[in-house]
Amino acid sequence: MRRPGDSLRASSVSRSFEGVHALRDVTLELGRAEITGLIGPNGAGKSTLVNVLSGFDRPTSGTVELEGRDVTRWSPSRRGRHGLSRTFQHSHAFRSLSVRENLEVAALGVGTVAREARRRAAELLETLGLTSQAEALAGTLAQGDERRLGVARALATRPRFILLDEPAAGLPEAEVPDFAQAVRDVRDDHDAGVLLIDHNMALIMGLCDRIYVLDQGRVLAEGTPDEIRANLDVAAAYLGESAVHDADDEG
Ligand SMILES: Nc1ncnc2c1ncn2[C@@H]1O[C@H](COP(=O)(O)OP(=O)(O)OP(=O)(O)O)[C@@H](O)[C@H]1O
Ligand SMILES: [Mg+2]
Incomplete structure (x- = not known):
């Protein structure tokens, strides 16, 4: 269904910050008119990937292509004029x-x-x-x-591609369904490709066409919600880490 030249793509992207490997050889493709989930524990590299895709950061190696064009060195505003938009975690x-x-x-x-x-x-x-x-x-x-x-x-x-970095974080629970519908409308009415980061697994599973799992800067798995749910390694890595962070939050 996806045509070359009709996607936003990171190819073999790595990004290090003085010894911290925030992204390691990440390849991710975001098609038009689909919602792609990006999940993983705190510090997995999700926001770094959004920064690299949108031009707020440059990869240490690897490339970013927007509709078949190499935009790795383009500024955020130039990418914006060519159909790429994002939200910020804050x-x-x-x-x-x-x-x-x-x-x-x-x-x-x-x-x-x-x-x-x-x-x-x-x-x-x-x-x-x-x-x-x-x-x-x-x-x-x-x-x-x-x-x-x-x-x-x-x-x-x-935008033809929109990157949403935890857009639902802090939304009152009762407002999440309407918010989810608004994201579906972006896909269905605007034909936009949506990258959605969120820690709410029910929201991600219910909304996304495909999901990427990042852990310690690597793509651990990619697939449909059913495939991801069935991947027990993913569950162990994700839920295990979350449990650690929840415990930290309490302490
Ligand atoms: N500008 C920076 N300088 C140094 N280290 C950074 C920088 N940006 C990110 N990092 C590090 O890179 C790693 C990935 O961070 P990132 O913010 O991408 O994670 P995340 O998956 O978005 O986490 P969260 O779920 O908490 O938002 C972390 O170890 C972080 O400390
Ligand atoms: Mg983040």
């Missing part, structure tokens, strides 16, 4: 601008004309359930609204 919104203004600025940032930016902002307020908060300053938002603004800002550039 909010990067302009705190003293309103929610609506944040969306308009994001659209303008990729060269959208003002009228179209306003139209797109209004549409995204609706899609992400932010209409009642449109004139609120981003810095005053509750965590759930702030998470949705992050996704709306990334969508304001009309």
